[in-house]
Amino acid sequence: MHAGMENQTTPSSAHCVVLAYPAQGHLNPLLQFAKRLNHRGVKITLVSTHFFWKSISTKQLSLSSLTIESISDGYDDAGQEGAESLKVYLEKFWEVGPQTLNQLLHKLAESGCPADCVVYDSFLPWALDVAKDNGLVGAPFLTQSCAVNDIYFHAHKGLIKVPLSEEKYLLPGLVELEPCDMPSFISVYGSYPVVWQLVVDTFANIGKADWVLSNSVYELEEEVVDWMMKIWPLRTIGPTVPSMFLDKRLEDDKDYGISMFNPNNETCMKWLNVKPKASVVYVSFGSLAALSEEQMEELAWGLKDSNSHFLWVVRSSEEAKLPKGFVGSSEKALVVSWCPQLEVLSHDAVGCFVTHCGWNSTLEALSLGVPLIAMPQWTDQGTNAKHIVDVWKTGLKPLVDEKGIVRREAIEHCIREIMESERGKEIRNNAVKWRSLARNAVDDGGSSDKNIEEFVAKLKHS
Template identity: 65%
Template structure:
């Protein structure tokens, strides 16, 4: 309390895994802490910091090394080599960063670290700091991975129906891809399971969700750890409006075609546009890109499709020219502004957790086309638990065919099921806003966290 009397702000380092999907929620959480009077420094790798475009944010950015300062994971000999290097070099350079802040008269009080980087907790404890683990995936997915970690869920899967505490009955296809397709991406599998290696030593367990969204599994996990839900971590002006001018996440790896997108949307009828995006990392097969393209065309809806520059070559020949009257294809877009635009009536998504939370928070119905990692579980919840979208069925090759795309879009945009889905979507939108408003479940949890931090 003496620190507070002297006008001291607690100093919190927020350490993110170096991808856009992890930086965004952790940066947004940083803004919430900053708004409550805590000094925050967001930390990521030197390699990713060179590609970041800084937008309007007051949060300071600092860096540590992953051992591959020129190119990050792309420079590494293998995924495993990268993760091993990040653990070793990251621990050393995080230690140096903490020493730098201590000697400069602004010592760190707490490290909030990405769950993918459990070694950061060991560094925090070496310095006697508060350590808070931050999960960027849903509590449902975290629980599944925890059950694997503790040996309660045996792999490879042998049961057709999987029953886990706090979760609805799940089938193999509803599980994270590292589990349903056991043996795929072994280095990433080890990383997501190792999130729980030292979690019992963490002072706080923070999850980017909100209580009303995953009540049963949150209640179950809160019996084991000091768990708090602190989401949805979305810029304030799109939810509660309490943080002035907070309209963007703040650090972007991609340059959006903002003017072109918004001008195009402004010229379409209300609720008439299908927005399509598979995030910053998903890589689709050529055959899947073609099926999506023709499904969009067959549905006869207006569409705005984000196709990263590296993926554009996979589009059918002359597709953009032939669909120019109905569609716009861009390399990147301001997703928050697009999802909240009155002309957008549906979101075709890979079901990354950030995209899922954004659509939930803005009341936008979804067509789920999951690709890997946690996305199949998110798709299950979108369709069967939250009932605010449809999961597009895939064939025996794992591809969603054009007929399935057309069917799902017509159901949501025009069909009877679409009416119920839209009704549910509005319900979740209301609950998301209430969660972050003053006195809402997420706001209370952040208040509690800050109170302990500055005491």
């Protein structure tokens, strides 16, 4: 077990165990939701795997009001890297995880601080069975958009036939989708069979849940949320962005508090501070997406040809794919291995964001009013890109050629459109509109704020 931190809040009438899948993009939104529950007097025990916590620097665990505990995934010394394949890892995790979560719940009960509820990443559906076996409230936390979960649910029910054979798809609450707008596990069926099974199994037992919590904003996805609320006790509680960047109601909530990377904070912010307003293109493809060498080259020269300042996050594992001599070839460029994304996106110098369209990055950009250039890579990103361009109208998606590559000319064109054209002005205005809606959702009396209050009230009286 990881050493717990003492809860500094006043005694509360509810105790919630929050279980995160061991990945940065899954932990962050759950962690932010946990902070908001804790702010309302709910005791929080934040749980992930032994190895995940070991891989996080203790300096980053600035979570004095939360208790940290861990369970086993069967690979305590190396995590997923210790397994011969993702399939083997998940099979072992699904065997060992429920046992050790059950042990943790019993330990908490014996310590005089029993849990009342388990909120769990929807990738870990067995947690609901463990919660129910212990007589607790169980609530899956959907870390992806409601649109994406709508698609996966229909696939789970067999209402979307795979491989895809139709030219257009119309699902309840969604705009018309082409196959390329579907998550990659469906549009390129068979590409990642293990992950495909993982996302579809999210819905295997969801009918037993007391609540279904979504990291989205009602106003962003009204029609699909209304439809989903007819079949599940679903509530939107997003955007799960640190309070400093939204409502500022949670004191000292300036960042997620946990990171697997060391951001170049001082370098990035000093560089941005001397750039004109809305003059910088920020480029990041998150913590997992890996571009091909050919795509990296096209992106590099497209950025340079745009003649804009650009701040490009290239993870250390991706650096070798950069064109030879590119770093240092332009005085308008800063290439770093990681950066404080929220601080960057909220900086006046940033004019647009070239992104893979991961849901966390999408929500952050929407919450901070930053226009987007959508270059989806896999999983839910194609669906998010469709909404960015055609539903929320806060960005552009460059054309992809027959090899699946976005060429430099297309990248340059989109940057110039957003940064310089009348169309770009309209996109920027839409981004500002969505920023207001996202912020209002978590403000006092906003849609997400009301849902969190309702959840807390039911917990305290359950």
